[in-house]
Amino acid sequence: MKVVNVMEELVLQTLEEQWGHIEMPCKCDICKRDVYALTLNSLPPRYASKELGLAFIKAEFFNKQSLTNILCEITRATTLVAKHPSPHNIPRGS
Numbered sequence: 795m796k797v798v799n800v801m802e803e804l805v806l807q808t809l810e811e812q813w814g815h816i817e818m819p820c821k822c823d824i825c826k827r828d829v830y831a832l833t834l835n836s837l838p839p840r841y842a843s844k845e846l847g848l849a850f851i852k853a854e855f856f857n858k859q860s861l862t863n864i865l866c867e868i869t870r871a872t873t874l875v876a877k878h879p880s881p882h883n884i885p886r887g888s
């Protein structure tokens with residue numbers, strides 16, 4: 795049976811929207827993925843059938859409380875990853 799975690803799509807879209815405004819020492823794909831994973835870990839999954847998924851996502855985007863929660867968790871994850879990035883070549887300076 796095919797189900798999707800609607801939260802994944804919501805977090806991804808929100809993260810893509812916010813990424814340009816986020817302050818981080820390193821903003822490579824590895825760090826971005828870490829933020830994405832950490833954010834998802836702290837939010838409850840929301841499963842829906844593939845067919846219902848899209849409608850669900852749209853409804854959630856109009857729900858201010860959901861968006862506030864997602865933004866709050868993205869900020870928290872960003873702070874964590876900025877302090878404890880996965881080992882990789884972090885560009886120095888700037």
Ligand SMILES: [Zn+2]
Nearest residue numbers: 820821822825
């Ligand atoms: Zn990085």
